[in-house]
Amino acid sequence: MSDLYVLGLTGSIGMGKSTTAEMFRDAGIAVWDADAAVHELYTDHTETIEQIAELAPIAVTADGVNRDVLRDLLQADKTLFPQLEKIVHPAIRMHRQAFVDACKQHGLKLAVVDIPLLYETGAQEWLDGVLVVSVDSDTQRKRVMARKGMTEEVFKMISSKQLPDAEKRERADFIIETKTLDQTRADVHTLIKQLIGELPNA
Known part of the structure; x- marks a missing residue:
């Protein structure tokens, strides 16, 4: 029986989620990154790429799925988004489960799964706890x-898909406010010690 604690990490766009995830890595904690997994699927996973090519042919090149073109198509046609989710979500779940299984096999005590749309996809149901990062x-x-290429319209589109920050905070098991790098890192270390009693890289 595994004693692995799987901690979900989430937060709205611009809240410092990626930076916080990196701090867990630096502390010796295994981290699964949903965005990195999507990038891998879009560049290396033939089945996913072929399905997206059927849905949006101009978004697929010899190198895989062009995320910028795909983002423009999603903005122009809102009906594409649920169709894309049906392709990507099952593949992402398999990728994530493989990570969790590997952590258990290696006898790890803590693993972090970085999921932007954690509550929106019901992931809290199978996690041991959820950490929400937040800022004003x-x-x-x-x-x-x-951010490069960011517009007000894109910001609004991304925000519209995300649960409001206040609701995330209300539902969270743990909250870290990412005001400064030093404070965020200290809070990450405190949480790791709280969950497993030690810092692996200490």
Whole structure:
């Protein structure tokens, strides 16, 4: 029987989720990244690429799925999004389960799964706990609008797919406010010690 604690990590766009995930990695914790998994599926997973080619032919090239083209198509045609989810979600679930199984086989005590749409997809049902990262709305907007290629319209589209920050915080088992890097790192270390009693890289 495995004693692995699977912690879900989530937060709205611009809240510092990716930075926080990296801090868990730096502390010696295994982290599964949903965005990285999607990138892998879009570049290396033949079945996923072929299905997307049927749905949106111009978004697929010899190198796989072009995410920028796909994003533009999703903005132009809202009916594409649920169709895309039916293709991507089952493949993502298999990818994630393989990660969790590997962590159990290696006898790890803690693993983090970084899932942007955690509550939106019901992932909290199978997790041992959920960590929500959060920051005030002004800081969030500054971070998001500083990203390359970001527009107000894209920000609104992404935000519309995400549960409001206040609701995420209300449902969370743990909350870290990502105000500064040093404070966030300290809070990550405190949480790891709380969950497994030690820092693997200490």
